[in-house]
Amino acid sequence: MAYVFPIHQSKPGVYMPRNHHPHRLTPTQKKNGLRPVAGFLLLAFLSLALPGCGDKEAKTTRPPAPVETGQAVAKDTPVALKAVGNVKASNSVTVKSRVDGHILRIHFLDGDNVTAGQLLYTIDPETYIYTQQGAQANVAGDRATAEHAQKDYLRYKDLFDQSVISRDEYESKLTAYETARKAMEADAAQVGIASRNVKFTQITSPINGMAGSTLLDEGNLVAADKDELVVINTLAPADVQFSVPGYELPRIRAEFVDNHLPVLATPASSGAKPSEGVLTFVDNWVNPDTGMINLKARFPNDDTALWPGQFVTIDLILSVQKDAVRIPAQAVQRGPNGKYVFVVEDGKARMQPVTTGMRLDDEVVIDTGLKAGEIVVVEGALRLYPDAPVAIKKGPGSKPEANANATKGQENS
Template sequence: MHRLLAFSLVLAALSSCQRAQQKSNAAAPPPPVTVAKALDTELIEWDEFIGRLAAPQAVEIRARVSGYLAEIHFREGSDVKAGDLLFTIDRRPYQAVVDRTQADVERAQVRLELAKMEARRAKALIESKAIAVEEIDQRNQALAEAEASLRSAKATDSQARLDLEFTELRSPISGRIGNVLITQGNLINGGTNNSNASVLTTIVSVDPIHCYLDVDEQSALKYRELRRLGQRASALDEQIPAEMALANEQGYPHKGHIDFVDNRLDPGTGVIRSRALFPNPGGLMAPGFFARVRIPGSGKYRGLLVQDNAVGSDQGKPFLYIVGQDETVKQVPVELGPMHEGMRVVKTGITKDDRIIVNGMALVRNGTKVTVKEELEMKTAMLPAAAASSTKQ
């Protein structure tokens, strides 16, 4: 009897709780959500590669003449311009040679003037038959020898002056200079055809700068197909844009273009070498740095962008929550594309007029009713709540 009474009391309590819960559920308002329409814009898909920076020009500064290194006129690691004086080799021995060859030129000029006078005198005497023909020939021959001697002396003098000029080593290009490999006071070896000529330093150009990247075979075939379809130009026809970032940079702040594509695929690595050219004012980038480079991987097309955190996943399949005209939530499967400027490309599944839930996703399910608290632009929806509110205001 007591057990039956206790059981009746429990049933009455449960029934009361169920009625209270149903009443509470009936009174609960639909959850508030924030929605935004997808951003309809023109898109280009980008392919990313890892590249390495390289100098367009690199020069080893070697001495053309031998001698003692007298002066160094630059600071190691500084920027130099074409024509700047870098090193001076002891000029005194070469100046002495120039003085001697100049004297030889003057001596040859005196001899030539004497030979010319003798030739003119012989020509006057031959008319009066006061000189033999053999004497005329000898004087003409002496004149020719004097002219040849003068040319030889001038050539020797020119070489001596050139060697004297080579005692001043100037920068052949503008760029950044390296460290001094032979210090002041040492005897250095020189020579234009001497592989043992001393290397004094190196110079690399840094503005603009090259970035070499290896493009895989699949990407290369895709680019050629895009070119065939007229959706992408060749690097030979026009400048293909390229964007780059260093290891410590976000996004792709450096803008350049592809200026070279190799003529064959490397069968050993399965890649084709390409090169991009980037402005480098101030020399921020240096040869040898690694960089992230991206180039267009598709033609231009119209696409839809959504906030990436608005995308949900159901057993690995992406979806978006769409709010219909009757304020009912519908879960829509979508096909996603790459990221574009912080937003996600949606290839299929939605239209530009669909209202997509961007805030409050955790409160809704497929088929539930919601209250649209706020409708924003998709760009605004990407901002934090406080910033989005102030932007809307």
């Protein structure tokens, strides 16, 4: 039975029992008050004793932590420089007209693959045909004049040889003949120009490649060497331009001199496979503003996986590290003493310090600390501690099964 002690009140008007003292208990109060004090002490003792027993029992019966594991494997691993590159057509031509005129016909569709020499546009040739015919007529008249002047020259030459005419008369006929001949040659050149202009009304593709969208439609007036008609890009092969830090230049030059350095280009799209090419160009200066140096690689691109203007991830492979130990990158943990992994041995997780090398996609190279074949924890490391029992998950959705040694330890406890 709980006992409530009376509170001493000194305010006037409040009734106080006679011979009452706030700090003194009556014999009845003392008798009744021993029971709650003893109960309180008993509860305090139990509260101190029971948690210790509970912790010991919880510690010995703690279930194994479910984890997913991976195996350290030895693979030949490329030593590569990472960069971001931009795809460019190996050859790109912007087609323009070399003569003025209206577009009579377009002979291709947007996006067609075209070949060198294929007809693309026809410009109205009428004006240039007339010009050609006029130049040909001038040549015919000049030829007749030159032939007549030649006859006069030859006749006067015979007379001059016979001393019948003066030298001035002979030289005047010679001059007339030379003038007529040169005039005929000049008009013949005009015929060539006119013929060329007629030919230029048939606009053909200068390269093999893919045509873009035509920029002017049929009926439009084209200005010579001004208006753009279509852009043609050569997609196979394709070039990729990228930049790397300038301090990597000695490593690149050391390998580039003797070897064709392989380059992998991976588009940003999901599941894309890398395209293989070779390094073809190293710029002759390092940009002092950025500290970067420009490089270029060429790819066969027969499958047209690389598209002009596309951004890709570049791996410039400098060498290959033989039998490098690799594990999933998420298995590596970081602690106050550096990086470590949990190695699973005999159903328990052992902390193992490691030093890491370069990272390749979802894997990382372990320089020291692991050997090929060891099993490391990939998921579930947050629940682990040194020598913690673990249960390896068999697959997604399956229940973890504890290792036999871990189960045996639970039964003994």
